[in-house]
Amino acid sequence: MKKRLWTLAAALMLPLAAFAMTLDQAKSQGLLGEQPDGFLGVVKATPDAVALAQEINQKRRDAYLSIARKNGISLEQVAALAGQKAIERTAKGEYIKTPEGQWVKK
Template identity: 50%
Template structure:
């Protein structure tokens, strides 16, 4: 019985560590000034590199899924949720990280 649980344990651990790795990559990208928060609730590329663009694509896909869930749950449009998320992201952005202001990347 214990042997049968091992594959499940390793699968769960793998997901946990891959999520942690992903979070570290995003934090690192923000620290390095590679990505920033946009006015539409999504990440944007401050520096256009293939690995940065791949990270942004992954993060933004997850955000959009979450925004759609929130919109549906709260009887809002996707655009309303995106706007609220952008406002919150700007407020939570750490000093020294980038945000998009009037079409230009600026450090907060």
């Protein structure tokens, strides 16, 4: 009985984010896509997708800024390079944004 209570207590302590959508899920469902500017874009807006994009984009911005400062270059330069690499790594069937601003499936 104690073991069950501990298991239940542990499960209740898990952060709610653990139950939220993952980036891979959002991309495979066509909700989010990679952009040339190095940040995620919202292809189809749902509350979970928008929240996930905001969270990940903030983390990306922080990482890009750190890299830019260490290398004496602009955040935009780092983000553009990261965007190029992210688009190259995007799986077939997932969305990418063209330089013209159109969402297309890779």
